Amino acid sequence: MAGRTRIYDVASAAGVSIATASRALNGSGRMTAETRERVKRVAAELGFRPNAMARGLLSNRSFTVGLLTNDSYGRFTLPVMAGISEALIDCGVSVFLCAIEDDPALGAVHVDAMLDKQVDGIIASGKRIDRRLPVDLSNLPVPVVYAFTEGPADSVTLVSDDFQGAHEAVEWLLRLGRKRIVHVTGPENFASVRLRAQAYRKLVGEGGEVLCGEWSELWGHAAVERLLSSGGDMPDGIFCGNDQIARGVVDACRERGIDVPRDVSVVGFDNWEIVASVTRPPLTTVDMNLRTLGREAGLTVLALAEGKPVERGIRKLPCELIVRESCGAGPRA
Amino acid sequence: MAGRTRIYDVASAAGVSIATASRALNGSGRMTAETRERVKRVAAELGFRPNAMARGLLSNRSFTVGLLTNDSYGRFTLPVMAGISEALIDCGVSVFLCAIEDDPALGAVHVDAMLDKQVDGIIASGKRIDRRLPVDLSNLPVPVVYAFTEGPADSVTLVSDDFQGAHEAVEWLLRLGRKRIVHVTGPENFASVRLRAQAYRKLVGEGGEVLCGEWSELWGHAAVERLLSSGGDMPDGIFCGNDQIARGVVDACRERGIDVPRDVSVVGFDNWEIVASVTRPPLTTVDMNLRTLGREAGLTVLALAEGKPVERGIRKLPCELIVRESCGAGPRA
DNA sequence: TCAATATGGGTAAACCTTTTCTCATCTTCG
DNA sequence: CGAAGATGAGAAAAGGTTTACCCATATTGA
The missing domain is CATH 1.10.260.40 (lambda repressor-like DNA-binding domains)
Structure with missing residues (x-):
């Protein structure tokens, strides 16, 4: 000492x-x-x-970046954070995590604290890509990168490609020979919901059935009931807006004697391990590669901090289909 | 700029x-x-x-603490983190979050990075209270506090009081008039499992039935099947080791026509909102007050950094029973 | 009225590292 | 053998803030 x-x-x-x-x-x-x-x-x-402070005093850099998030639960932010950290630790850069809930005052306090600490840059992150953090990050003396949250028009923004991810999922169902595919998803006011539905409709045609509800298992349950009570044929493929819905769908099917994946193939979204791998059968689902997103965000904010040129605008990073058992043996298998 | x-x-x-x-x-x-x-x-x-660096250079303080965790998923660490941050932001202190998985090399790198940054202190956190982080934090030039993870004998360690929490849960079931209470919990090699089982046995007697399994919904399901097929009476109260098990138990009961809470009262553990409040009926469960734990950890590490005397040893913070609907109308209601 | 004491505010050192000059020595070539 | 260039290494400044120390001026008491 x-x-x-x-x-x-x-x-x-x-x-x-x-x-x-x-x-x-x-x-x-x-x-x-x-x-x-x-x-x-x-x-x-x-x-x-x-001594990092003496060094920083001279170089005017702190080798520190701040991560601002309103995702208090951490489900989206933590993987992003891991990616950022992974990319930056090699450059000796550490990450301040600031959870600001949805409180503008708390946000301002944390931004001030970051600026006091002379962070080299700030990464803003959130829990949905069509909402902004309750803080104004324009005109800051440090570069800002938006990752998995909406940023201003001329900002550097990184998001996962919902359209492409959904496209992969539905394409997979089609390649498995599924004919009647429905889409059970979350609230329509989410951009993600609209984008994924667009990709779905592009592949199955405008007649495709999209059931919007909530992001919960309960809604997955309820959607299955609705599909059965509507009198029409039970679909042979269900593309779900997230893994919780998919779990509800799978559970409801099992309760009603519908076998997954024999009678119906189910695809989820998020690859939320704790849900996807515990569902019976484990879910085939779309991974948004949030860790990669974080890595890119970290490298980008660092590049900006070092004055390197960075292309502005929205950059969409591809999602990836994770194949488990809820769709049956795949054509690739 | x-x-x-x-x-x-x-x-x-x-x-x-x-x-x-x-x-x-x-x-x-x-x-x-x-x-x-x-x-x-x-x-x-x-x-x-x-300029924080100039100031820090002089005062030899960075107004920064590091939070080290191997809880890559963040379920336990994020609430702790929120508490730390909440307590320290008022003192102008920011938090470095370092997710080190279970990799000793990565841990060493991050500890080095923290020391380079002259953190005023380090808080070690994890995902269970009877395991250590894969890094040696003794003989560091800065104070260390262990929160929700095991620390060396003479360290300052903060954990939630599993015994007391379980005691509250079982007491609640007893006060509701439940007579035959069983305990469905996780793997016996968890200290939390043993502590909670001790509290359970203290209240129901040594004859109490403890079913150890995994921390999963599947195990909750299976445990109910086992209870039914064993031929004995179905219990009227089930104290579960975590909310996932409780959810499995509740689901299995529903599938078998056993009404929760009429026929059987179920209590969970963790108050993991995303599971507890979505279960039908919503779970009465034990909250470990991790945010408070974090707050205390933050204040403690700061006190140590400022040279104030701090009592060493293990400090257990009380849990709190969160009443929802899975036990029926409570005596207090 | 003069000395002693508050009172208000300035000077400069210290914190630790990096970096720009500058200088001394050695080598090499004419 | 002498001068120019190459090479190795030191002195000192800079970076922004805090603080110990010092010096004026104003106030008080005798």
Whole structure:
């Protein structure tokens, strides 16, 4: 605890000046290989660790970025966070996580705190791609990247490609030979819902049946009841808007003696492990690759911080179909 | 972006020296109330924000703490994180979140990064209270607090009180007049499982039936089947080790025509909203108050950082029973 | 009226590292 | 053998803030 070793200690122990010590450790300047080695060895022996604040004071960088989110539950933000961290730790950059709920005042406080800490950049994240965080991040003295949340028109925004993801899911059902596919999804006021429905309709035609409800297992249950009581044929494929709905659908089918995947194939969305892999049978579902999204967001904000040119606008990252058992043996299998 | 305003700017704009400006803003030193006010007003107008690195360089504090976790999913860590953040933001302290999975190398990298950043303290957190993080945090130059994870013998450790929480749950069932209560819980190698079972047995006697399995809905389902096929009376109260098991139990009961809560009262554990409030009927369950745990952890690590005396050892924080509908109308209702 | 004491505010050092000059020594070539 | 260039390494400044120390001026008491 008492007095960390400073570069001054390293220098005197190695018998050189602090300038030489600094250059030796940073690989800059010219000096005998022997000198450089000796300094490095001494530094290692002393457990020298350069003071980030002194360094930051000089370079005007903190090697720190802030992640702002209103996803208090963390279901979307945590994978994004993991990706950011993974990408940036190699560059010695750490991440401040600030959960601001939906409170503008709390948001402002956290943004202020970040700016005080001289973050090199801020990543804004959320729980849906068509809502904004309750804070104004324009005109900040640091670069801002929006990941999985809506940003202003001229911002750098990264989102997952809902259309493409849904397209993959429905295409998979079609390739399995499913003929009558319905889409059970969440509330229509979600952009994700509309995008996924568009992809669905593009593949099955405008006659495709889209049932909008909530993001819950209950709604999945209820949707199955509705499909059965409507008198029409039971569909042989159900594309669900998220894994919870899919779980409800699968449970309801089982309760009614409809076999998944024999009688009906079910696809979910989100690849929320804790739901998808525990459902019986485990769900085939769409993964939004949030970790990759986070990685890209981290690298992008860093590039901006370093003044490198970055293309502005919305960048959509592809989703990926995760095949489990809720659709039966796939054509690729 | 170009050149933040420094205290120098404030000083010259207010017509005082930087020393006076600094003292005016920090409320120290002696000066005319008028002078102090004027400096503050000018600082506000210029949007002055003291450079945290310069300040930290001097005070040898970063106003930063690190949160280390292997709970990649965030179910336990996120509430803890929210509590820490909530408690510390008022002191101007921000939180680095480092998700290290279970990788010792990654853990070491992140700890190094934190120390480089001169964190004022580290909070270690996890997903169970009887496992350690795969990193050695002893002999660090900064204080460490363990929250919801096991720490060394002489450490400061905060955990939720599993025994007390389970006691409340079973007591509730007894007060509702339930006579034959069983306990369906997770794997016996969890300390939480043993502690909760102890509390259960203390109340129902040594004859109490404890069914250990997994933390999954499937196990909840299976446990109900086992209870029914064993030939004995169906219990009228089931205390479950977590909300997922409880959900499985409730679902299985419904499938078999056993009414919850009329025929059997079910209590869960964790108050994991997304499961507890969506189960039909919504679960009465035990909340571990992880947010409060986080808040305490934050305040404690800060106290240590400031050299204040802190009692070492394990501190157990009380759980709280959240009453919903899976037990029927309560005696208090 | 003069010395002693508050009172208000300025000067400069300190925190630790990086980096720009600058200088001394060694090598090499004419 | 002398000068120019290459090479290695040191001195010092810079970065923004806090604070110990110091110095004026105003006030008080004798």
